[in-house]
Amino acid sequence: MKKKVLAMLLTGAMVLSLAACGSTQTAPAAEAETTETTETAEPAEVAEETTETATEESAGGYELALVTDLGTIDDKSFNQGAWEGLTQYAEEAGVTYKYYQPQEATTDSYVETIGLAIEGGAKLVVCPGYLFETPVYLAQEQYPDVTFILLDGEPHNEDYSDYVTASNTMAILFQEDQPGYLAGYAAVKDGMTKLGFMGGMAVPAVVRYGYGFVQGADAAATEMGVKVDIMYHYTGAFAATPEAQAMAASWYQNGTEVIFGCGGAVGNSVMAAAEEANAKVIGVDVDQSFESDTVISSAMKKLSVSVYDGIKAFYDGSFPGGSTTVFSAENDGIGLPMDTSKFTNFTQADYDAIVASLVDGSITISNDVSDTTTADLTLSSAKVTFVE
DSSP states (O other): OOOEEEEEEEEETOOOOOOTTTOOSSOOGGHHHHHHHEEEOOOOOOOOOHHHHHHHHHOOSSSEEEEOOOSSSSSHHHHHHHHHHHHHHHHHHEEEEEEEEOSSSSSSHHHHHHHHHTTOOSEEEEEEEEEGGHHHHHHHOOOOOOOEEEEEOOBBOSSSSSOOOTTEEEEEEOOOOOHHHHHHHHHHHOOOOEEEEESSSHHHHHHHHHHHHHHHHHHHHHHTTTTTTEEEEEEEESSOOOHHHHHHHHHHHHHOOOHEEEEEEEEHEEEEEEHTTOOOEEEEEEETTTTTEEEEEEEOOOHHHHHHHHHHHHHHHHOOOTEEEOOOOTTTOEOTTTTOOOOSSOOOOHHHHEEEEEHHTSOOOOOOOOSSHHHOOOOEEEEEEEEE
């Protein structure tokens, strides 16, 4: 039986003592407002819930917590993917759980919200996104008896001079160039030769997605003996904007057949333009086929798998704290959602073959992110037009 309780918690004058941990940002505690959503999972064999049982379960707090990154819990991206993994484990194991939404995207606000989760009884806190690298760096020392799972990053201080993944923290990275490669390869194999990549901020994860996308398209084009043109741009943010939609619309008008929308809500701008142009989109991070009929596939990080596996390891006593785990094709941590993809020529057998080549190492992908423009790539059949 699952009980959902929605609550808005005003944190009042709560101030965390961050100075000792090296924080240099101004704490917003006086006006901070944090959204908490409760999900309580109970063992399947319990047929009824009494008031006394609910009180006893709540008295110990909520063991599993997720603190959201920018966006909402149902963002069809990072937050939602991580939340699905957490809730799946919690409901299977009968563990209580809750998510918390920071008021601001600052280190102080994130650390404060992590503290609220721990006050609420959290034994393990999931932090999805690279913006949690510094908050987790601070929290892992401040709360040594609490376990942390950091998605898409490694803990470091604010000036990047000290990287420390403590024994109570599991850092998770993804080999984004691989799902990007699969998406570009599949698009060209499906018959498309005019592609686009529209990224958000040029952070390493986004750059790796783009580099993989270009190299996959180039490989497929070389195999088929065709030439491919790729428009390439970073919007500089992860928001849906009229400017991003207008640029995507202009690409479609000039013949681009599919755009890889790689950067949170940037994809929504691309989808809006594609809907008007009756064109195609490749989603990112999670299966975004439910967002728009224009989405033909998505370059996925299997976020739910990584979170589920990390939580399971915690309860099994095999938690890989103090280290970084990389999810890739080799451990089924990335991929395309072939069940919902809308390819006409690219088949499941084609997909299985290319994934196998990634797993056995016969395909290597350049993922050096020092040059974000792809100018450093050696391409045989693809031409990239970088748009400032």
